[in-house]
Amino acid sequence: MKIGRIETFYVPPRWLFVRVESDDGAVGWGEASLEGHAEAVDGAFEALRDRFIGHDPRRIEDIWQVSYRGGFYRGGPVLMSALAGLEQSLWDLKGKVVGLPAWEMLGGRVRDKIRAYAWIGGDRPSEIADAAKVRRDQGFSAVKMNATAELDWIGTPRLFDEVVKRVEAAQATGMDVGLDFHGRVHRPMAKQLAKVLEPLGLLFIEEPLLSENPDGLRQIAELTSTPIALGERLFSRWDFKPFFEMGAVDIIQPDLSHAGGILECRKIAAMAETYDIAVAPHCPLGPLALASCLQLAACTPNVAIQEMSLGIHYNVGHDLLEFCSDQQVLTPEDGYLRIPQGPGLGITIDEDAVREAHKERHRWRNPVWRHSDGSFAEW
Template sequence: MMALPELKIGRIETFLVPPRWLFVRVETVDGAHGWGEASLEGHAEAVNGAFEAIRDRFIGHDARRIEDIWQIAYRGGFYRGGAVLMSALSGFDQALWDLKGRALGVPAWELMGGRVRDRIRAYAWIGGDRPHEIADAAKARKAQGFSAVKMNATADLDWIGTPRLFDEVIERVQAAQAAGLDVGLDFHGRVHRPMAKQLAKVLEPLGLLFIEEPLLSENPEGLADIAALVSTPIALGERLYSRWDFKPFFERGAVDIIQPDLSHAGGISECRRIAAMAEAYDVAVAPHCPLGPLALAACLQLSANAPNVAIQEMSLGIHYNVGHDLLEFVTDPEVLTPVDGYLPIPQGAGLGVTIDEAKVREVAKEGHRWRNPIWRHKDGSFAEW
């Protein structure tokens, strides 16, 4: 491997890319560049604003010093953590790994100690926000080669109710399983504790891959109770943004599968540390990624290197991708295309994908203003989406 000259950062650009993504491009004064993804669904403008401080601090900084940059970006502004600041840092971090890998002509995973696997099992979404037409959607995913899917368990649920409300959930799971698929079920934080325990219990005999966010992660004590109640693996983590956020869930035994989002939780650098923490507790990793191609490419760098990554979410054809889909902004879509239900580990330099820069710049002229819907219960009160 050749010696790497100083790579002084000369420009940091951001692009609002539809349907709901935020791409980051870092360029050195000598013209080397790297791409990352700082998407925070529904809050792209806030993350975009956070890049003003990043530019002030890191224009002129040596891009080779990824860990030094991470520590300054995280600790140096006094206030730290949270969805907005960590998403900005995440996209910046990904772009630095991409830049350094490209400068050296090696994948990012090579710089982290080499790969432990050749491919990673992938799953796709079916059913939408208010799940429907599950049988047909499951058959379509099976035809694409997937062996696993995830779907939302329910639309909104009231705080209390009777188990009759769960009959449709069970039927939907069984419809997907009848197509020959393994199923992960996302509660999406929509179910409150009085009903979450009941729903987790009635689902237990179905043999799910996992139940995701059976309660919001702001309720670690309730999650620990549910973990003790059922044998189904408990998954969570998309709304946790650092190793410090994950720590209490490991200590309480409240989680079996963590789902850090590499565009929210500090990028490749921090998510590699989170995965290592999880390994010490014998917890699996399934990176959260209903986002764009750069986020997925970053996840695959982690999948290459972390031994406890078990499965990878991808957004191909997800119901949020209205007007633009996962592979539209890359010139080498085969890198992110599943084969027999698995995604290959990228072999190209950096993140291993090539962005169609001209197309990104063109669509970013219009950008997007994506917002999640607001739901209400039958009595008119706010319902979790």
């Protein structure tokens, strides 16, 4: 068996799907979505095609090693996202050939389902409460929300009170809450806000500082008992290693479409397990990314919860499930997502719909926010 074709598809709102076909007609799908940079990732596939057309698709680890190490320059969001999408598609193809889910080939199932959460937005407590109720009706028992868009270097207790009220509004609907700082808050304010939030019993605070400031993250971790989460902007086990060693994180959030794919994230999770660190994969992406995350959750003991982006609001008019032929596989129930039982990634992609959507070739770009004084604000 040889790889005969590697195709990429721009799928709205902001996804990049990968399709690999062997010379005897076996097909696998993956997702190489890197929000706002689809063209760059697509360009990286030119080198992957040159190197791997004619290669045995079942030799997944060999393909990963050659791809990562064979180009001299390695790592980073673009190359690792391309490699992730290719790697996912190879697990999907191999699983369909041998009739096994990817999790079965990676050691077998350790759970039947995984708890899931979804993002909510809103400026006022009433808006947050309404959004949380929508998620509850969709089958979730946990949500994540932004901490704030306003806190900069210095602030006031009034701003802290607004954050607390928004969290309490979501919790009043029966939801558990994780709070995402998005790296928007500078260290002096992040330290104060972490202390103010501690009594609320949050699932986690995410990116209280950017991962570019590991010493600051360690300081915050020492100030609060609330779990610290980060990792969506880290792209390999080497990127995660220093955070494990310094004790600056309690929950890691690798993105399986940014951090090298399913097996690389399984290796990252195994490293985390030795430090008693939980895994909550980042996934505000499409169905193939989510299906890949569920393969990881199935066979990885320290995966604790899974993010998903259900609904058209978050996905800018497109639903996570619209390109799936078997939507129930990725639908939450009683707060959980079931582990897919089908071969490969366990979902079926509507290829005709994907090819039709690709004709538009989306040009999604990250929005830009500014503080009230006109200065740039972190996304």
